[in-house]
Amino acid sequence: MRERKNIRPFPSIRNSTERRRLGFFSCVTGxxxxxxxRCDPHWQLHRKRLANCGIGFGRNAIGxxxxxxxxVSNPGDDDPVNPKPGTLRHAVIQEQPLWIVFKRDMVITLKQELIMNSFKTIDARGANVHIANGACITVQFITNVIIHGLHIHDCKPTGNAMVRSSPSHYGWRTMADGDGISIFGSSHVWIDHNSLSNCADGLIDAIIGSTAITISNNYFTHHNEVMLLGHSxxxxxxxxxxxxxAYNHFGEGLVQRMPRCRHGYFHVVNNDxxxxEMYAIGGSADPTINSQGNRYLAPANAFAKEVTKRVEPNARLWRHWNWRSEGDLLLNGAYFTASGAGAAASYARASSLGSEVVVDGRELLLQMPASFPAAGAADVKFSIPPTLRDVKTRSKFFLPL
Structure with missing residues (x-):
């Protein structure tokens, strides 16, 4: 599919002007x-309402x-087996649901991978929080995780060490690859409003039966193999x-895998x-890829204009894979090689947003300028609900509901 100068919304894709007229949203960012x-001027006093804002396949993640x-008041990570109260590691390993916030700006350099437990939200809104220059985040065989507002970069391979994964268990961890966020056998995961760059392996990998995942509003830069979805x-x-x-910005210094899919169903929608340098979207084992309302700006290299890449070289095999482009804006010679069925019914399991949300690529360009201000932590002071201030509890780190 070659560059099109006049883009009209497909029947299943509405523009934001129509959505405003229908009153879908009270605040009109698109x-x-x-x-x-963000429409709530006092959102920092109602932080947990974020859990009701998810979209896509990971929309039911309540964290x-x-x-x-x-x-979290202490950026240290001195002992991955016996983490100190007040550290991020101590927070994420707890058994009970927790909404984790940060008292101040901090740079957290992890000695070993941060192994999360189920029903956790990491909410860095209101603080400038970096996880950098060490190990990064592992979401392994758990459910209901929200990660919001972090700067994750320069992650390094670690391992061959003991690491605690819950208050009652620690064990030997072999070498980790150095992913920014590694999702392993987990479900109901929402990764939103983070910046990720320059890690040893992938920025986000999801493998070993992981599903019900939304990756949204993130800013990806300076990396080779950005995102792998599927083990083998x-x-x-x-x-x-x-x-x-959805709603991610794939920015400067990226090479490939945005994402690279193996099996399964993938809705790539309203991204910029x-x-x-090589390609944007790749696949290898008959994945279903539904590309809607994205802006694809091809590089200057005449040999890298194609958005897509099939790792399977035999066209007689991949021509049956269901890959489609609908309402995408293809610029500077970008082209998307579609294959398989074109009918909407063939993409039902790879469709995760209603037609009132999906916009065409031209409208996306108006909503999301190149600077992509939606990505990253919100610029507000740290705050928790006033009912939680001055409350005496058994721990100064755990606050009541």
Whole structure:
């Protein structure tokens, strides 16, 4: 599919002007996630409402909504087996649901991978929080996780060490690859409003039967293999994987895998692709890829104009894979090689947003300028609900519901 100068919305894609007229959102940024929580001028006093703002396949991730607040006040990570109260590691390993916030700006350099427990929200809004120059985040065999507002970069391989994963368990960890966020056998995961760059392996990898994932409003830069979705071509449990990739900015210094899919169903919708060196979207084991309303700006290299890449070289095999482009804006010679069925019914399991949310690529360009201000932490002071201030509890780090 070659560059089109006059883009009209497809029948299933509405523009934001129509959505405003129909009154879908009270605040009109065109971004349904931001419209859900940023419209509240006192959102910092109602932080947990963020859990109701998810979209896509990971929309049911509630994180720590039903638990207490936990205030991270110490950026240290001196002992991965016996983490100190007040550290991020101590927060994420707890058994109970927790909504984790940060008392101040901090740079956290992890000695070993940060192994999360289920029903946790990491909410860095109001603080400038970096996880950098060490190990990074592992989401392994758990459920209901929200990660919001972090700067994750310069992650390094670590391992061959003991690491605690819950208050009652620690164990030997072999070498980790150095991913920014590694999702392993987990479900109901929402990764939103983070910046990720320059890690040893992938920025985000989801493998081993992970599903019900939304990756939204993130800013990706300066990395080779950005995102891998699927363990291997022979790992058939990933056939049930469903991932939404929405409202992200794929920016400068990126090479490939935005994402690279194996099995499963992938809704790539309303993203801004301004840089790639090899390709943007790749696949290898008959994934279903539904590309809607994205902006693809091809690089100057005449040999890298194609958005897509099939790792399978035999066209007689991949021509049956269901890959479609609908309402995408293809610029500077970018082209999307479609294959398989074109009918909407063939993409039902790779469709995660209603037609009132999806816009065409031209409208996306108006909503999301190249600077992509939606990505990153919100610029407000740290705050927790006033009912939680001055409350005496058994721990100064755990606050009541």
């Amino acid at each position: 971004n349904p996630i931001d419209d859900c929580w 720590g909504r039903d638990g207490r607040y936990y205030v 071509d022979s790992y058939r449990r990933d056939k049930q994987m469903q991932v939404t990739i 692709y301004t840089h790639w």
